[in-house]
Amino acid sequence: MDARRRLGILAGGGTLPREIADSAVRRGMPVTIVAIDSEADGDFGAHAVTRVYWGQLGGMIRAFKAARVTDLVIVGRVQRPEIGIMRPDWGFFRHLPRILRIVASGGDDGVLRHVVRFFEGQGIRVIGPDMAAPELVIGEGTMGAARAAPGDQTDIQQGMALIRALGAYDIGQSVVVAEGRIEAIEGVEGTDRMLARAAARRADPNHDIALKGGVLVKRSKPGQDLRVDMPAIGPATIKGAQEAGLTGIAVEANTVVAAERVRTVREADAAHIFVQGVKEENLGPAGRRFNPRLVAMRFRRASRVTPAEHATLDAIKGLTVVDALAAFSVGRAAVVVRNHVLAVETGEGAEATILRASGLRQWASITRRRRGVASLRDMQDLTQSFVTAVADAGYAGIAIGGALYVADAIREAAIADAEERGLFVLVRESGDRNGP
CATH class of the missing domain: 3.40.50.20 (Rossmann fold)
Known part of the structure; x- marks a missing residue:
């Protein structure tokens, strides 16, 4: 020393x-x-x-x-x-x-x-x-007595690939995957609250997701500065995984730390939950850091409210995020505020995503002006109740990736309601889909 x-x-x-x-x-x-x-x-x-x-x-x-x-x-x-x-x-x-x-x-x-x-x-x-x-860093291999099943390994690789694919957009470090289905993606709320959300959805009889099984996958985002944002797990992670009915936790080897390591392993063993450090397989090159100013995306205004420049940039980022999520069969909606992705939809529906995001916040908001954009992949999710949720959450407007159906009375009523509430509605021109 x-x-x-x-x-x-x-x-x-x-x-x-x-x-x-x-x-x-x-x-x-x-x-x-x-x-x-x-x-x-x-x-x-x-x-x-x-x-x-x-x-x-x-x-x-x-x-x-x-x-x-x-x-x-x-x-x-x-x-x-x-x-x-x-x-x-x-x-x-x-x-x-x-x-x-x-x-x-x-x-x-x-x-x-x-x-x-x-x-x-x-x-x-x-x-x-x-x-x-x-000595706090989790290396490659299993930490406790439980072992992952072959099906778990498939879910682990899908979770690793998803976090890598979303890394360019600075979205959370962890996901829940069960039987190939993405059940939750961490937004700004953190891993513990994401696990609580997954547990609540599984307990809701109105949802068709798994009642048990599945894996929490946690890894660094490509390009993440591990000096100040190194992912971590601990006893609270074990408890959250157990309450959600998961069978295991997989982390990227050598980039995640274990708090209270001895207690974490002991409680994982007691809950029959595996904890495994996984070396990343060759998933291809990571996407470069996303900059909405470098993306040429054209919109037409469906309402007469004009968005500010920063809102248009948030719209570009939100729609690019839902495009990226489409490959994983999730992501009907995303909420972006001042270039921060607060939440993305993972099967709960677009309106529920807005309600969840309304309880989250970005760093150091110092104004009460309306900021942020709720983005929808398709026009079919634009309803008056969705508009109400967006307005109540204090966001500035809505961006839509799908085509505008002029003859659809439900969508026309929603757009009219948005305009009355002072919300802009942007519709992406056909064919304008840009990734990182």
Whole structure:
């Protein structure tokens, strides 16, 4: 170990910040923890902790520099912050122009890449949990006693392929697959809430999805910066998988960490759930980072409301996402707000997807102006109840990938209702389908 290295930990929720701190101390590295007060809920033991609010950027930097921190790990569960709990200090306002560029960068990947650049601009090297505590990383093979069946392996590969296909759009790190069917895709809500959603759908007698079986697949998105967004599982993941009736959890080997590893394996064994690290097979080249400004997609306005430029860009991204999902037989709808994909449809229906997305939010929304677009693959999902859901959620408009049926009274009534509610309705011109 280099005696000159000093580790800083910017801690969110969960046990990983403490586990990484303990690992560093065992190897003789001094540790300084700065915990985000509204997020960090773990026990830090004997480690000294400085607590700050989201907006106290100056306090974070002062604590790390006072401790002569050389390397920084940003780890732990966080929610997208509400402006009211940020309590900014002078350091926040000093760096405000850069902060605004960070939150406007679009999607988790964009935000987190800018966060890395910010701290490295302060002379602190940002490293991943795998460098700070390599023993937490899940390698290739099975961790516990349970083993995947041949059918599970098929679902695992489909889940890996789906996350890879959607990586260019910065959509979540995990999916639920059962008997070849995509039952859930993680949006901005995180893995635990996605699993709870899958469990609730399985318990609903009105749905025809599997009552048990299936696999949670979790992996990094192509191009994801693992220094600040390394996927993780833990005891809560095991509990969520068990409540959803899944038979196993598969993660991409060497890119996912296990929190409370011993407990995670023990509880997985007790629930007869396999946990397997999977080496990615050759799935072809990953798509490049999606930029809607580089896509030539033509629209016609079905209502007289004119969208802003940023809304048109959200429409382009939403329709491209549902195009990509069509190959997996899901994705009738998607919600994009300020270039963030909040939610995609996975069999629950377009209207239900809007209702789910209305409870989610992107990073640091600082305006109450209508923002965001609900995109539909086909015109058949455009109904007055869908329009009502979009308006109630506060989105600016609707984008539709299918052809406009002028003689369809239901669709005409929905468009008229959207116009009355101040929503734009864009219809993609035939043939304009562009991927990353």
